[in-house]
Amino acid sequence: MVEFVSDAVKERVDALLKQYPVKQGALLEVLWVAQSELGWLAPKTVKWAAQVCECSPAHAWGVATFYTMYKHAPTGRFLLQFCQNICCYTAGAESIISLAEKKLGIKAGETTKDNLFTMVRVECLGACGNGPVMLVNDDFATDVVNGELAMPLNIGLNEERLDKIIAWCKERAAKMPQEPKRDPLGGITGAVHGEAQALDFAPAPPALGIKATANENGVSVVWKIAPEVTAIALERKKGNKWELIGNPSVKDKEFIDASGKPGCEYRIITKSGERVAKPSAVSIS
Ligand code: FES
Structure with missing residues (x-):
């Protein structure tokens, strides 16, 4: 247990629990903070969350497996989350997902052998007007603009833009040996400020x-x-x-x-x- 939940996480969780009159109310956030440790939730981390939130492990497990934002296995450096919901579906999500599977040589739910990419299908990402859309880790990406991932208004994924995004990820991996660590709000940590x-x-x-x-x-x-x-x-x-x-x-x-x-x-x-x-x-x- 100890190796999955650091003292820093415990400290943050302790502070969090004080804000909730009923500890179970903090479960979503406790799981989220705990996930920041490894980037995924091991079963014993979920049990630990249940214990501190004073609910049953079965309840915590049900919550942790309901939401796609919780991961249950290590993922590649770039987690590509493709929306498959209705707006993106009608805008061609299925053909984009098939193309990505072909280009990366994996099926949705799998990780490439070099651990660079994990592909998953997810439900609505709340950017329906741009469909088909995807997230690269915490960032929306339907294109690369000025060397950065971007989601310009009304620009959805197509094959050319998907290629650009994959190339961007590979280039970043070559330039930056490790992906910056993100905090539970998606902000990059480890910075001076x-x-x-x-x-x-x-x-x-x-x-x-x-x-x-x-x-x-x-x-x-x-x-x-x-x-x-x-x-x-x-x-x-x-x-x-x-x-x-x-x-x-x-x-x-x-x-x-x-x-x-x-x-x-x-x-x-x-x-x-x-x-x-x-x-x-x-x-x-
Ligand atoms: S349906 Fe894809 S973002 Fe909403």
């Missing part, structure tokens, strides 16, 4: 549209933020770590990194009061 993110149902809004462009002055970084943002931290990657390179004001729209070079990676972490947003997407100059 991002790791302080609190478990909150209304997290601070992250910066959007970050774009780094190398020019004769170094690297120009631009972004967009929501009005409630009160502080901005701009970070550049050095080796495996992110370094703070500046705190532009919330009125700024651009930052010039005079020591930046082509190929540098940038991201932004915003704050709204004391709440820290998940890091923005990464932009490479």
Whole structure:
């Protein structure tokens, strides 16, 4: 048991349970936090969740197997979740799923031998207008735009865009040996600022549209933020770590990194009061 539930998870769960008059009410969230440990729920982790939530293991197991967001086996680095529900189905989800199975050499529910991709079929992802759609880990992806996964308005998956997404995943795996660890809200953790993110149902809004462009002055970084943002931290990657390179004001729209070079990676972490947003997407100059 101990090896599946770390002290950090226990601490978060203890804090969570205090917010619920009936501990069983916290079960969904306890399972979610516990899953962040390994990326999946082992049967003994589910039993542990049942114990701390004071419900039967059968009930916890029923909950954990009902929702597709809970995983019961290790998955590949990129979990590709293809929506098969009605809107996506009528927009051609079945042919996209078959194409993906053919291109990856696996069936939905399986993982590639190199552990890079796991494919699953899921029900409505709530992005019906873009059908057919998929999630790559926690991100919607129907295309790759400016080197990032994206779901442009009314653009669904087709063969060409599916190829781009698969190529993006392979390229990322080659460039970045390990996928950044995500917290239970989907934010990337392990960052100087991002790791302080609190478990909150209304997290601070992250910066959007970050774009780094190398020019004769170094690297120009631009972004967009929501009005409630009160502080901005701009970070550049050095080796495996992110370094703070500046705190532009919330009125700024651009930052010039005079020591930046082509190929540098940038991201932004915003704050709204004391709440820290998940890091923005990464932009490479
Ligand atoms: S039916 Fe696919 S996202 Fe809703």
